[in-house]
Amino acid sequence: YVVAGGFYGLGGVFISAQTGSGDPLVGNPLLLSIFAAVVVGGTRLGGGRGGPIGSIFGAYILMIVVNILLVLNVSAYYSTIAEGLILLLAVLAGSISRGSTLAHQIRGAWTRFGAWRAGTLPSQIGGGDRRLAMTDVARPESRTQAMPSLWSRHGETLRFALPAYAALVLVIIVTQVWLGNAILNWTYWNSIVVLSSFLAILALGQGTVILTGGLDLSVPWTIGFCGILLAGMVQGSDAALVYALPVVLLVAVGIGLVNGLGIVWLGLSPIVVTLATNGMLQGAALIYSGGTPAGFSSPLLRWFMTAKVLGITPVVYFMVVFVIFSVIFLSRTSFGRRVYGIGNGLRVAQLSGIAVGRTLVGVYVLSAVCAALVGILLTGFSGQASLGMGDDYLLPSIAVVVVGGALITGGRGHYLGMLGGVLLLTALQTLLAGTTLPYATRAIIYGVVVLGAVIALRDRRELS
Structure with missing residues (x-):
């Protein structure tokens, strides 16, 4: 029903x-x-x-x-x-019907093949630059425009991203009062960042998918399969990382291509395609491991996730670079602008000349690569891979995006807001884990906080 x-x-x-x-x-x-x-x-x-x-x-x-x-x-x-x-x-x-996406793709491929045989494809026609000439508009030298304020340029982003950080401050204060030794304790902050690293990486992949109006349900077993594959190939050897890491990441690219092409070329729902992929990856993980994953993380990967360099875990340095890359990638590149364009209206994006198909395929490849990276880091953090190691990350990967101010239907959101959602939920879990409350009570409180954040950040247009 x-x-x-x-x-x-x-x-x-x-x-x-x-x-x-x-x-x-x-x-x-x-x-x-x-x-x-x-x-x-x-x-x-x-x-x-x-x-x-x-x-x-x-x-x-x-x-x-x-x-x-x-x-x-x-x-x-x-x-x-x-x-x-x-x-x-x-x-x-x-x-399947005459007007289905698959039928359009087949007719389009046949038309392009006929044009190729006739030599009438744009790439086969000479004549130099065929772009439209643009008229230069002279700017008045005497007219100066004041730089818009920070709020006017980023007001909407800040309005939906700041509540996550405000709630984070509140959770940290409660942690300090209840458990103590939090605000001025660097070990606490280092642990928060390390534990947040998994969701922060997933937030880029799942968040980009959500910005286009989609959803990636293949995250759990992409994490699990890639972690099991890495541990099975490495077998506790640092030298094996040289070929194991590229192989695992290439497998992730293949998973993303399957999801993206199923959505774009077959016209299937993202939920259907990614859910089916998740089930097939589970079967592949069971077949590869025989039901009992073998192998261990390499010492180098284990060091990367648990050691200390100048009092800081090495993965923290990596996360600083990753966050900077993610912010620039989504807000300052043409790919990021195409993602937001698709999320604000698929048909409008097509009419605007955006390569919707290629962009959507790229989005799901990015999500799969991020999930694979989390599988790799989880293997290093725990020392080995296990069945179901990614199951606990599906709902949080969606929750942090929404709590961070993104619209679940796409088109609105910023990675810094998603990062705020990651830090908030991680700090909340840390606070609840330090109490004597039963697990069921902690789960209820966690769910109520997520639900409250979603309701508070709901777009007013959805209520009309």
């Missing part, structure tokens, strides 16, 4: 299915299975068609497929891969 009503984005299907079990090998397949059963049962994404009877038949179809695999002595590790493929094929089959 949630999907049939058109509320499949962050609805109860995803949240309750993912957190309904403490076992990562139960919660995530359940999430994929529920969505696949609903779609296979005839429910249309976006709402308006479907119901429980079709979903029940879809669930039976999936169970039959899994049982066939078991009868054929195929490992159960392949079940999530099969379910992911079934989900993609079911959605693709239900969306």
Whole structure:
């Protein structure tokens, strides 16, 4: 009913299915299975068609497929891969029509092929510079314009980003009063930055996806698969890092390409594509590791995440550079401007000449690379990789972006605001972990704070 009503984005299907079990090998397949059963049962994404009877038949179809695999002595590790493929094929089959994205892509490719054979492609036509001539407009020398104030230039960004930092200051003050030894303790701040590094990296990837109006649900097992792959290749050797790191990052690029091309060329929903990819990556991780990940982090990577240089963990220096790069990348480059343009209106961006397809593919590649980097750093932090090591990062990677002032539907947000959300949630978790409150109570408080921040930062236009 949630999907049939058109509320499949962050609805109860995803949240309750993912957190309904403490076992990562139960919660995530359940999430994929529920969505696949609903779609296979005839429910249309976006709402308006479907119901429980079709979903029940879809669930039976999936169970039959899994049982066939078991009868054929195929490992159960392949079940999530099969379910992911079934989900993609079911959605693709239900969306095929003359006006579908895939049909447009095929017709466009055929037209370009015909133009290439006829030699009429723009790249095949000579004649020098074919750009439109622009008329130079003379600026009056006597007229001087005052520089706009900081607030007028960045007022909207500051309005939505500053609440996260204000709440961060409040949490730190409460930590000082309740636990003590926080504000003037450098060890506390060093620990906060180290623990924040994982979400800060994910905030760039997931945040960029959200700025375009999408969502990347393949983050958990991109982290897990890349961490397991790295540990299996390195086997505790520093020398193996020379080839293991590039291989893992190239695998991440491939994951991002699969997500991006599935969304752009097949015209499928980002949620469907990334959820199916997440399930297939889980199966790939189980097959690669045999259900029990082997190998350990290299000493160099372990040193990078836990040692001290001048009293500071080396990853802190890296995060300073990463934050500077992220701010410049999103706010000062043409790619960043294209991201915001797509988020503010896909059709308008297309009519404005923005290469929407290439930009979206690049966005999902960036998200996958950031997730892979987190998998690498987590392996170094813990000393080894484990199944489900990325499961705890899906919802926080979305929450920090929204708490930092970004609009979940895209087009609004700044990385500094997202960083404020990262620091706020990390400091809040640190505060709650230092209390004697039960885990359930801490989880409720954490969720209430995130929900309150989302409600407070909700765009007024959404309420009208």
